[in-house]
Amino acid sequence: MKQEQLILHERPNGLPDENTFQFKEVEVGEANEGQVLLKTLYVSVDPYMRGRMSDRDSYIEPFQVGEPLAGGVVAQVVESKTDQLEKGDIVRGNLPFQEYLVVQPDSVSKVDTNGLNPSVALGALGMPGLTAYFGMMHIGEPKKDETVVVSGAAGAVGQIAGQLAKKAGARVVGIVGSEKKAAYITGELGYDAAVEYKKGDVQQQLKEACPNGIDVYYENVGGEIGDAVWPLLNDFARIPVCGAISSYNLKEGEQDIGLRIQPFLIKSHAKMQGFIVGDFADQFGEAYKFLAEGVSNGELKFEETIKEGFKTIPDAFLGLFTGENIGKQLVKVADEE
């Protein structure tokens, strides 16, 4: 069966563009004994994928030119030659981006959607939800009446992170890039205030929104936003560093230059910690249970921005860097059968 695959055509230098991606028609055969044939339903595009497009040392190996891009995928089993999965099962995995694919059942895990759209397994109950949980609860550790600032606050991770801090009794301020996102986080999500960074002086806005200083800064974006936060840190502040999207599209040889943080960390006796979700792999169960409970009883809210069609993946990905998405950005590739 002929079908589409998305490959890395050329490593981007700076912002990815049309030359970065290429669609390729490939043949997918039947499942052999012990395998399953999957139909891709949803593909997740995430900022961290930009790092894999460059050939540099990172926490995850680079994509190879001419090879498929890969990431979070929710798929349905359309043919099964193993006892581990049945036809019709919904699964999730870190898989190449293509419409159909044959895999070993061990490379995916079954998703119990519990009446929810299966896309939730790529967002609130997937990697972004877990990332929010561990960064906020294990590094940020917000306490009652503390002030927590979340950047990228209306994004896939930020929307969950802020709500977890609210649940812990903190005052939560989100930094976002549009009025629509500001309305979403203060309305739907219950954040106490929003700062729109495109409206000018971020530090002044933060001062007004955080009259008692900042105890936890959940860092999703880096760059000038972080610079505006450092002088407002309270004693013993905690800074989980989850992402630095502002630096992901630097060109070869460019460096991310701004305020050095050491003087601020000393003055505030503050702690700053970079992490990826895999650092907490042994505690996924606990976190998943917590998030699933919140989602199913409606306490934990989330949005998804969904593009339709396999060919929209590059656009959906690029939109992450212009802030198009509210909540989790996904691409819907096919309907469930």
Added chain:
Amino acid sequence: MKQEQLILHERPNGLPDENTFQFKEVEVGEANEGQVLLKTLYVSVDPYMRGRMSDRDSYIEPFQVGEPLAGGVVAQVVESKTDQLEKGDIVRGNLPFQEYLVVQPDSVSKVDTNGLNPSVALGALGMPGLTAYFGMMHIGEPKKDETVVVSGAAGAVGQIAGQLAKKAGARVVGIVGSEKKAAYITGELGYDAAVEYKKGDVQQQLKEACPNGIDVYYENVGGEIGDAVWPLLNDFARIPVCGAISSYNLKEGEQDIGLRIQPFLIKSHAKMQGFIVGDFADQFGEAYKFLAEGVSNGELKFEETIKEGFKTIPDAFLGLFTGENIGKQLVKVADEE
């Protein structure tokens, strides 16, 4: 009795100079009931004092213009009108810089010099030694065969910090500003290698000295030295941030600009933590015992650079920023009686 006091004459803008300091003759009377009269023996000059000379928000209140500078002092009781201290006792305290002064006994603590020069209470067995201990052992947590880099490695804190890491079984590399200091840390202190930052490309030198990357970076200096370290951090690196001396003399309105650290912290899942010794006040006993044992059995070595005479305090202080001192910089004000 007329005697000298050192006051803050003018807040420095940038590097302190002759206008920053002023000596003032003041009258010191006799001790009243319940008080002691002290004769200052040694005065400690430390980089953190520069922060107190500016009128800005910090972890410690600023010095006041026209009022005496203050800091670590070792003194001898020359007259006692309390049962708590006897004439001849050696004490230490955070005290105004003057030749003689009358204090309440509760504002000082008695020093048991154990045959050592009492100046040790301001260095290896004082604030710098404790700072080295908590930063290295409680935040850095070096493990056997890890690589530990210490900046300001021949300074009051650095000379102790590196030896503690050696004791923990780590490979220790010190960054210093002269050949003499390099010889001191690799010879006397047993560091495995020295990097002389004035000899050019610090990152290249560090790469050669740290073929397995950097697991702990004990940050004393900040600035370009830190920038050179970030790309070499290993997974799960720890960075105790003790000082950032390179930024202490920025002028009004100048900012400390360099590499933003967020991308490096994410890539390396690294932790960076600012601290001051007082954060660990409840554990001083444990640390002091550990350090005192090392000093008395000769395992823990240290140097002191001592200027003579109360009037040399400004010079001794300024020398900290040009790297004049090896080990702890002190001023000897008077002999014991």
